[in-house]
Amino acid sequence: AQTVTQSQPEMSVQEAETVTLSCTYDTSESDYYLFWYKQPPSRQMILVIRQEAYKQQNATENRFSVNFQKAAKSFSLKISDSQLGDAAMYFCAYRARNYGQNFVFGPGTRLSVLP
Amino acid sequence: DAMVIQNPRYQVTQFGKPVTLSCSQTLNHNVMYWYQQKSSQAPKLLFHYYDKDFNNEADTPDNFQSRRPNTSFCFLDIRSPGLGDAAMYLCATSRDPGGVHSYNEQFFGPGTRLTVL
Numbered sequence: 468a469q470t471v472t473q474s475q476p477e478m479s480v481q482e483a484e485t486v487t488l489s490c491t492y493d494t495s496e497s498d499y500y501l502f503w504y505k506q507p508p509s510r511q512m513i514l515v516i517r518q519e520a521y522k523q524q525n526a527t528e529n530r531f532s533v534n535f536q537k538a539a540k541s542f543s544l545k546i547s548d549s550q551l552g553d554a555a556m557y558f559c560a561y562r563a564r565n566y567g568q569n570f571v572f573g574p575g576t577r578l579s580v581l582p
Numbered sequence: 583d584a585m586v587i588q589n590p591r592y593q594v595t596q597f598g599k600p601v602t603l604s605c606s607q608t609l610n611h612n613v614m615y616w617y618q619q620k621s622s623q624a625p626k627l628l629f630h631y632y633d634k635d636f637n638n639e640a641d642t643p644d645n646f647q648s649r650r651p652n653t654s655f656c657f658l659d660i661r662s663p664g665l666g667d668a669a670m671y672l673c674a675t676s677r678d679p680g681g682v683h684s685y686n687e688q689f690f691g692p693g694t695r696l697t698v699l
Contacts, residue, residue, distance in 0.1 A: 510692075511690055512625075513690070569615075569627055569630060572625055573624060575623070577622065
């Protein structure tokens with residue numbers, strides 16, 4: 468069974484600084500997707516960034532980028548120039564490409580941004 | 583804008599009194615999910631529909647049931663809520679994971695926070 472691990476239950480970063488959230492996963496599949504979702508306090512879960520396993524190039528979305536290491540099964544999220552609005556729970560998620568495969572979520576990392 | 587809508591946003595019920603939560607989507611996605619999320623935890627999948635094909639997670643209590651009368655709507659029924667069922671309930675949708683040129687990420691609704699008195 469696939470599993471997703473986030474080893475940092477809580478992180479904090481100073482405003483305008485850079486922070487990296489860790490995620491590792493376990494799978495025997497070769498074709499899959501990886502996602503980072505953000506859930507602000509009492510607000511909706513939204514997609515931050517996504518990566519397809521067959522793409523070697525790391526995904527970037529403005530201040531958000533990932534370091535995808537397929538062999539190591541690692542998918543970390545880097546947030547540059549952190550803003551107060553980045554404070555949230557961040558969930559790493561995995562999904563195999565095959566039909567019927569559900570999303571597997573990590574336990575989450577709570578990120579605090581200090582002014 | 584295409585979206586996932588959940589009603590109500592807050593639901594209060596009494597111990598043992600049945601409750602129904604609703605979800606609708608304008609994304610025309612064929613997969614719909616129900617998750618239970620407790621404070622500061624990851625969402626826990628209860629069940630999902632691929633079109634009308636219902637898939638129940640092995641550890642989802644019998645107390646929870648679901649209906650999907652059409653592509654757009656999905657309901658979560660809690661037959662006899664207990665105190666342990668107090669949580670946020672999230673509805674999400676996605677496209678077929680086998681689709682080409684698509685990441686098929688999940689789109690989440692805002693959730694319904696259930697309180698059991």
